[in-house]
Amino acid sequence: MASNNFSSSQYSLFKDTLASHLLSRVEVTDPTELDDFTSYLSQESWSILPTSVQTATYETRNEVPDVDKLSLDATPTEFIDTLVSYDLVPDSDDALKFLRKVVAKYVGEACAAPPPWSSTRTAECEICEREVPLTYHHLIPRSTHTKVLKKGWHPESQINSVAWLCRPCHSYVHHVTNNEDLAINFYTVELLLGREDIQKWKGYAAKQRFGVRRG
Incomplete structure (x- = not known):
């Protein structure tokens, strides 16, 4: 069962990944506002991810499900509505596509091989x-x-x-x-x-x- 561990290194990586995707869509003048906004969206979406995704590492990469097939049906409406209301995405379908891209990027980095x-x-x-x-x-x-x-x-x-x-x-x-x-x-x-x-x-x-x- 997934947890709400917001202190793990994986969560920090997920949050940073989400922030990088947000920055490609909005112009930010206040870093504090970006941090608060990102923290809210990250916490809302992190809790729905399966434990194997939340704890993804290079060693556990074979246990992580295919992100393209990952169910996002439990995504909180607050997450979707926030993206839509801030004109970051046009509708709920695109909100889920946005989240899937974030998760895919996060999984790729979390499961990357260590550098030589x-x-x-x-x-x-x-x-x-x-x-x-x-x-x-x-x-x-x-x-x-x-x-x-x-x-x-x-x-x-x-x-x-x-x-x-x-x-x-x-x-x-x-x-x-x-x-x-x-x-x-x-x-x-x-x-x-x-x-x-x-x-x-x-x-x-x-x-x-x-x-x-x-x-």
């Missing part, structure tokens, strides 16, 4: 923030991948995510804890930066000049 790690490359080390030569650190160490997938610690789409670190920061990350702990507890840059020892290292490393040998 090479496309996430940064100009600065993600720990010390220096513009120096970078290496890629597997946020979920490769030696743990089989165990991670077997135990379901992380979805498969996240397994090859990386952080771009300079060599000293990369080495320090592997110095502070073992690979399994990294995989379970420190699988994002944000989680790594939440460690006190990493913060202390960051303060030190950020002050080091690249290529300067200290005697």
Whole structure:
């Protein structure tokens, strides 16, 4: 059964998708009004979508029904009447076509494959923030991948995510804890930066000049 979870990342994506479709039809001068209007329409329509659509991800993409065949009969009249009264669509049939386009775009983005790690490359080390030569650190160490997938610690789409670190920061990350702990507890840059020892290292490393040998 579908829920009214308006705090999920999927709902946020759905709302943003709806906003982008609205912007192609109206001229907005007040961003706050657009946010309020979009929030109202999103909440009205989100509740009718099946759970498989509300929780759509790359991993669950095969469970998501064909949007072209998705029933929208339960769409609230308030949603339809609002679109018609604001001259965003001519009639109720077009209101449903509008919603179907929004849902199709949302599903496509929610179920999209994760980007290849090479496309996430940064100009600065993600720990010390220096513009120096970078290496890629597997946020979920490769030696743990089989165990991670077997135990379901992380979805498969996240397994090859990386952080771009300079060599000293990369080495320090592997110095502070073992690979399994990294995989379970420190699988994002944000989680790594939440460690006190990493913060202390960051303060030190950020002050080091690249290529300067200290005697």
